[in-house]
Amino acid sequence: MNTLALQNLSYGMYVIGTTDGEKLTGCVVNTVVQAASAPALVTVSVNHKNLTNQCLKKHKLFSVSILSEAADSGVIGTFGFHSGRDTDKFATVPHSLTTSGMPVLNTGTCGWLECRVRDSFDLETHTMFIAEVLDAERLDGVPMTYSYYHRVIKGASPANAPTYVPQSAPVELPVSVAAPASAATWVCDVCEYVYDGEDGPFESLPDDWVCPICGVSKSQFSQK
Ligand SMILES: Cc1cc2nc3c(=O)[nH]c(=O)nc-3n(C[C@H](O)[C@H](O)[C@H](O)COP(=O)(O)O)c2cc1C
Numbered sequence: 001m002n003t004l005a006l007q008n009l010s011y012g013m014y015v016i017g018t019t020d021g022e023k024l025t026g027c028v029v030n031t032v033v034q035a036a037s038a039p040a041l042v043t044v045s046v047n048h049k050n051l052t053n054q055c056l057k058k059h060k061l062f063s064v065s066i067l068s069e070a071a072d073s074g075v076i077g078t079f080g081f082h083s084g085r086d087t088d089k090f091a092t093v094p095h096s097l098t099t100s101g102m103p104v105l106n107t108g109t110c111g112w113l114e115c116r117v118r119d120s121f122d123l124e125t126h127t128m129f130i131a132e133v134l135d136a137e138r139l140d141g142v143p144m145t146y147s148y149y150h151r152v153i154k155g156a157s158p159a160n161a162p163t164y165v166p167q168s169a170p171v172e173l174p175v176s177v178a179a180p181a182s183a184a185t186w187v188c189d190v191c192e193y194v195y196d197g198e199d200g201p202f203e204s205l206p207d208d209w210v211c212p213i214c215g216v217s218k219s220q221f222s223q224k
Contacts, residue, residue, distance in 0.1 A: 007165065011146035013071070015079050016044065017063040017095070017103035018055045024090040024103045027052040028080030030146045031162055032064050032113075040133040042115060045126045047160035051084040053127055056117055062131070063102035064113040068141030071108030073153050077214035081158055081191045098135060110141030126162055155213050156192035186221045190214045195221065 011030040018026050031045040042064070046053040056062055067076070078089050094106040104112040115131035146163070149155045157164050186195040186202040191214035195202050199209070202221070209218055 006163070009163075011163070013067040013076070013144040013146060013149050014044075015065040015067065015075070015105055015109075016046070016052055016056075017065060017090070017105075018052060018061065019059055019101070020051060020055050020084055023084070023088065024095070025051060025055060025084030026062070026079060026089065026103065027084070028076055029161075030149075030157070035130065040136075041118070041130055042113065042133060043128055043130050045123075045128045045162050047126050047162075048122075050160055055084075056129055057120065057127070060117040061100050061102055062115055062117070063098055063104045064115065065105040065109045066111040066113075067105075067144040068108055068110040068139075069144045069148060069152075070141055071105075071144055073155060073213050074215060075105070075108060076149070076153075076155060077191060077211070080155075080161075081214040100134065108141075109139060110143050111138045112136065153213070154194060154196060158191065185224050187224045188214065188216065189220045189222055190216050 012032065014029050014032045016026045016029055017024065027046075027050055029044055029046065031043075033043050035041045035043045044064075046056060075093055078087065078093070082089065090103050095103040096106055097103060098112070098114040100114055102114055113133050114135040115133055117129050117131045119130040121128045121130075187193070188195075188211045191211065193211055193213040199205055202218075205218055207218065210216060211220070
């Protein structure tokens with residue numbers, strides 16, 4: 001079996017919004033898929049270890065902010081590489097509430113859905129939630145694809161994402177998206193962002209420079 005074929009599946013980029021008791025929380029996912037149209041149903045796959053998984057099982061209600069290409073990579077870092085267990089993710093991110101009180105991002109989105117969980121299936125590592133779309137809004141912007149996030153923003157996915165590929169695994173990118181041979185080799189230990197040399201040599205970056213994806217300092221980069 002050539003599991004590299006799975007890397008050719010296409011996805012979008014989303015922020016799930018929900019509540020943990022009184023607190024708003026959520027996480028980045030790339031696994032929202034429309035499963036039916038009448039009624040409109042979507043599926044989303046969320047890792048058992050994510051706080052968001054427990055919240056969806058408990059509260060059943062959630063929002064989906066559909067990220068656009070204008071989305072801030074720092075927001076993806078906050079929602080995709082930190083847990084709501086120790087980070088108040090919505091505290092610093094402009095958002096509005098749907099009629100059910102679910103948080104949706106105000107910027108960097110080209111639409112949102114408000115959903116209620118109808119059913120769920122526990123897989124080995126993830127729960128696949130099936131949810132009915134209660135409300136939705138389409139906004140301006142080009143939807144960000146998972147491929148755009150990797151190719152243009154040069155972001156990575158953490159182990160909790162179902163599409164995670166360990167760094168040691170042989171990643172074969174199509175020729176058109178392969179990194180140039182001279183690509184920088186300083187890699188973020190937290191989110192695997194590869195510094196591309198845009199701001200000069202890595203060693204010369206100022207001490208207050210932070211990873212554009214997950215926000216950690218220079219000291220958490222390793223040379224590979
Ligand atoms: C690009 C990207 C895609 C991701 N896709 C998923 C996904 O589909 N399902 C999932 O469970 N986690 C996914 N994650 C990981 C979660 O966002 C991450 O584990 C988050 O820290 C969980 O936060 P929580 O503990 O507050 O729920 C993704 C992260 C990134 C950056």
